[in-house]
Amino acid sequence: MNILAIGAHPDDIECCCAGTLAKYAAQGHKVFIATSTSGNIGSATLSKEEIGALRKQEAAKSAALIGAEYICLDYDDELFYDDVNVRLAFINLVRHCKPDVIFTHNPHDYNPDHELTSKIVHDIHVMPPINNIVTEEPPFDGFPVVYYFEPHKGLGFVPTDYVDITDHFETKKQMLLCHESQKAWMAHAYSGFSVDEVFTEDMETTAKYRGLQCGVKYAEGFVRCNDAYRVKPGSFLP
Numbered sequence: 254m255n256i257l258a259i260g261a262h263p264d265d266i267e268c269c270c271a272g273t274l275a276k277y278a279a280q281g282h283k284v285f286i287a288t289s290t291s292g293n294i295g296s297a298t299l300s301k302e303e304i305g306a307l308r309k310q311e312a313a314k315s316a317a318l319i320g321a322e323y324i325c326l327d328y329d330d331e332l333f334y335d336d337v338n339v340r341l342a343f344i345n346l347v348r349h350c351k352p353d354v355i356f357t358h359n360p361h362d363y364n365p366d367h368e369l370t371s372k373i374v375h376d377i378h379v380m381p382p383i384n385n386i387v388t389e390e391p392p393f394d395g396f397p398v399v400y401y402f403e404p405h406k407g408l409g410f411v412p413t414d415y416v417d418i419t420d421h422f423e424t425k426k427q428m429l430l431c432h433e434s435q436k437a438w439m440a441h442a443y444s445g446f447s448v449d450e451v452f453t454e455d456m457e458t459t460a461k462y463r464g465l466q467c468g469v470k471y472a473e474g475f476v477r478c479n480d481a482y483r484v485k486p487g488s489f490l491p
């Protein structure tokens with residue numbers, strides 16, 4: 254299968270579904286990791302151009318750990334807005350990746366870039382096969398299954414499905430640690446928290462909690478999108 258995870262910012266995917274992606278990759282599936290933005294406001298010292306370029310390098314390094322392809326749609330971090338060209342870029346992305354399964358943010362989240370990414374993924378879902386919507390990539394005739402991953406800290410999120418990531422937790426952690434520039438930024442932007450608390454410890458706590466819920470050491474939880482054309486028989490999770 255082809256698997257596409259779409260997050261708003263570099264490091265969102267690592268926090269929320271990288272264990273599942275690592276598991277898919279280990280099983281021989283093709284994985285794509287995409288972000289709507291380059292994360293180009295995530296620095297107190299570097300310019301937007303400098304931090305955007307650095308964060309794309311970090312995201313590509315993380316994706317490479319599981320043999321995934323990283324694609325950045327390169328919109329502005331925290332100033333991400335919807336228009337015709339944004340929608341065409343998302344349709345083109347889906348056509349390029351030809352996914353059987355898409356992972357994206359939960360529709361309700363704390364961050365507007367996350368919520369908008371989720372909404373656009375939902376809204377363009379039936380458009381990739383349509384000939385009269387023209388993008389660089391040709392139409393793709395498929396309706397992928399969609400899973401939402403949890404919002405930061407898991408607040409208000411009750412999974413419908415779980416993936417045991419115990420054997421892939423270390424890979425998930427190494428992928429998150431590729432986002433080196435964000436350690437300094439997190440400490441700066443979220444003062445009052447220790448760097449580890451907002452970085453790998455948060456991620457580990459969530460994975461342990463979801464593991465506790467389904468009887469394994471580490472898990473990731475998802476909500477299956479139950480709207481028309483997103484539902485297929487059988488399990489698509491690894």
Ligand SMILES: [Zn+2]
Nearest residue numbers: 261262265364
């Ligand atoms: Zn984010």
